[in-house]
Amino acid sequence: MLTRRRLMGTAGAAAAMTGAVALGVRPARAQSRPFTFVSWGGALSATEKEAFMDPASKKLGFEIANTSPTTYAKLKAMVEAKAVEWDLVDVGGRFIFQGRDQGLLEEIDYKIVDASKLDKGWVKPYGIFTSIGATVIAWNTKAFAGAAPQSWKDFWDVKAFPGARGLYNLLYYNYEAALLAAGLKRSEVYPATDEKVKQVIAKCQELKPHVKVWWTAGAQPPQLLSSGELAMSSAWSGRILDAKKESTAVDMTYKDGVAWGNGYVVPKGTPYKEKAMQLINYCLSEEAQLRLLPVGTYGPVLSSAAAKASPTQARNLVMHPDNIKDMLILDEEQAALYSAKYEEAWKKFQLG
Amino acid sequence: MPVTTTMRRHTATALLLLPALLFLALSFVAPMLILFKLSVTAKEGPLWAYGEILGNAVYLRVFWNTLVVAVAVTAISVIAAYPTAYMLTLLKGWALTLAVYGVLFPLWISVLIRTFSWILLLEKNGPVNRALVASGVVDGPVQFLFNNTGVLIGMIHVLLPYAILPIYANMLRVDGRLMLASDGLAASPWMTFRRVYLPLTMPGVGAGAVFVFLLSLGFFITPALLGGISNLTVAMLIELLVNERLIWSLAAAASFLLLAAIAALLAVAARFVPLGTALEAR
Numbered sequence A: 001m002l003t004r005r006r007l008m009g010t011a012g013a014a015a016a017m018t019g020a021v022a023l024g025v026r027p028a029r030a031q032s033r034p035f036t037f038v039s040w041g042g043a044l045s046a047t048e049k050e051a052f053m054d055p056a057s058k059k060l061g062f063e064i065a066n067t068s069p070t071t072y073a074k075l076k077a078m079v080e081a082k083a084v085e086w087d088l089v090d091v092g093g094r095f096i097f098q099g100r101d102q103g104l105l106e107e108i109d110y111k112i113v114d115a116s117k118l119d120k121g122w123v124k125p126y127g128i129f130t131s132i133g134a135t136v137i138a139w140n141t142k143a144f145a146g147a148a149p150q151s152w153k154d155f156w157d158v159k160a161f162p163g164a165r166g167l168y169n170l171l172y173y174n175y176e177a178a179l180l181a182a183g184l185k186r187s188e189v190y191p192a193t194d195e196k197v198k199q200v201i202a203k204c205q206e207l208k209p210h211v212k213v214w215w216t217a218g219a220q221p222p223q224l225l226s227s228g229e230l231a232m233s234s235a236w237s238g239r240i241l242d243a244k245k246e247s248t249a250v251d252m253t254y255k256d257g258v259a260w261g262n263g264y265v266v267p268k269g270t271p272y273k274e275k276a277m278q279l280i281n282y283c284l285s286e287e288a289q290l291r292l293l294p295v296g297t298y299g300p301v302l303s304s305a306a307a308k309a310s311p312t313q314a315r316n317l318v319m320h321p322d323n324i325k326d327m328l329i330l331d332e333e334q335a336a337l338y339s340a341k342y343e344e345a346w347k348k349f350q351l352g
Numbered sequence B: 001m002p003v004t005t006t007m008r009r010h011t012a013t014a015l016l017l018l019p020a021l022l023f024l025a026l027s028f029v030a031p032m033l034i035l036f037k038l039s040v041t042a043k044e045g046p047l048w049a050y051g052e053i054l055g056n057a058v059y060l061r062v063f064w065n066t067l068v069v070a071v072a073v074t075a076i077s078v079i080a081a082y083p084t085a086y087m088l089t090l091l092k093g094w095a096l097t098l099a100v101y102g103v104l105f106p107l108w109i110s111v112l113i114r115t116f117s118w119i120l121l122l123e124k125n126g127p128v129n130r131a132l133v134a135s136g137v138v139d140g141p142v143q144f145l146f147n148n149t150g151v152l153i154g155m156i157h158v159l160l161p162y163a164i165l166p167i168y169a170n171m172l173r174v175d176g177r178l179m180l181a182s183d184g185l186a187a188s189p190w191m192t193f194r195r196v197y198l199p200l201t202m203p204g205v206g207a208g209a210v211f212v213f214l215l216s217l218g219f220f221i222t223p224a225l226l227g228g229i230s231n232l233t234v235a236m237l238i239e240l241l242v243n244e245r246l247i248w249s250l251a252a253a254a255s256f257l258l259l260a261a262i263a264a265l266l267a268v269a270a271r272f273v274p275l276g277t278a279l280e281a282r
Helices: A004-022 A042-060 A072-080 A093-101 A152-156 A174-181 A194-210 A220-226 A237-244 A273-283 A286-290 A311-315 A332-351 B003-039 B048-054 B057-090 B093-108 B111-122 B127-134 B148-173 B176-184 B189-217 B221-226 B234-244 B248-272 B275-279
Strands: A035-038 A064-067 A088-092 A127-140 A165-168 A211-215 A232-236 A250-265
Touching (some): A035 A273, A042 A064, A042 A127, A042 A273, A042 A286, A072 A093, A088 A093, A093 A127, A093 A250, A093 A332, A127 A152, A127 A220, A127 A237, A127 A273, A152 A174, A152 A194, A165 A174, A165 A220, A174 A250, A174 A332, A194 A211, A194 A332, A211 A220, A220 A232, A220 A237, A232 A237, A237 A250, A273 A286, A332 B057, B048 B057, B048 B248, B057 B093, B057 B189, B057 B234, B057 B248, B111 B148, B111 B221, B148 B189, B148 B221, B176 B189, B189 B248, B234 B248
Parallel strands (some): A165 A232
Antiparallel strands (some): A088 A250, A127 A250
């Protein structure tokens, strides 16, 4: 029977407990928790678990907890509070530089991580890319009567390709897309300058009346394109490739795409720094990279693994020679710079 | 009253309040102080973050947008809630149960899921537009999404129960004999409503309006997914500053400016609506 005294006792205990939590009593000591890998969730996390983490756990002999989603703010808070609970984190490439500048990351130990077989562009002092995707032009297959856009110039051409557009919410990706649409060569896109950002905004101003959605979540473009709400949108290649497995209503091209990688960083102060380095090293091994091929969304960063793709698999790989030759590789350091410097100007343009 | 009894009563009150006060102090007041410290300790100077926001037309525009949306949502919610709450007071038995569940049920579903459901319902080729076009009411699909309409529909759907419930609770306490008396004194139904029923239910309206207004100022997911770019709200801006740009002093300053704006608005509102009695449990 619930007596009054018992009720009060329970209430007191509850108050004490919430007090303890609020005071920041850590639920467990760092060493007693498993090694923790964090990624964005959805198909990407599933792929990483299957291709990298589960086999690595067997091979390296330690338990790996997989969790999501990546939140930069949480990472920053953990590092600054010296209570790091994440040991390896999948981030957008920009964060490798943003995190470096804010002192949130451990340096990658290239004595443990063997990056000698990777293209130099994917290897950075404070982070390394382990799989490759791209921001591409995607469209609803019924929108243009079979015609397929081939470039950002086509994306901007609302006469040849009429219909509502979708673009990413931030300056990120739009900087590259708009400059390519304006006719700059791929080699001229960087470095970011005041003039180029002005040019980006002018170019986007042109398209703005047709931009119905400034998307924020990767799930938006495939959904809005397949329902016909949008005719054409920029999108993350992995999301579109994933959607194409289930629906014929969307298609994409790698032509003029902006290639980028999923970056791995190690938060500063993790008790498992060495394990994190060993794990990164395993993710870059050919054995691990080859497992990305059958999944067919985000592809290997290791070219020797990409070269072993079947002809059907190869079509979906950013790093396949036929694809990458028509693409721009996103300079994440420049992106970190223009995002810090011009995001307010970009918001002003969007609201104006 | 003897002093000892009064004192014992006060001690009892203090003890009963203690757990809640402790909880609030630790989980609300302390973080607020930390947040405030964050807003005035930017390396550019103590008032830099506030100056940055107040001196920037973009941020001010976002604050203005947020207030306009919140006022519109509050007004429509209260107007829609009032007759609904009145209907609830007339129902009895299973009809009342059903209606109350109808009001409460949406609160049990995640806002994210409800927002995505609205996208599916309201999109260009969605069921609502297909029905409208098929019935000949409109010539082409109506643009419900990615503008103010989408934001209003989504937010009002989430917030309506917060307006209905306090108004309903208030209406239940109104003594029906007062209406009979008014009628007996030859007042028209409109006069009875205006002079008797409405003033008696105003505290409930005030409470509902305050709930809806405060909650709508913090909305994030719904305007982000159903709105267009011009529906950028302060909450979205703070999220951007916290998560993408990692400038926490600016985010903290934006939070405190929003808090200050809310406090000022409530102070003004308190002059017209009896908020004190509205929020009192009677």
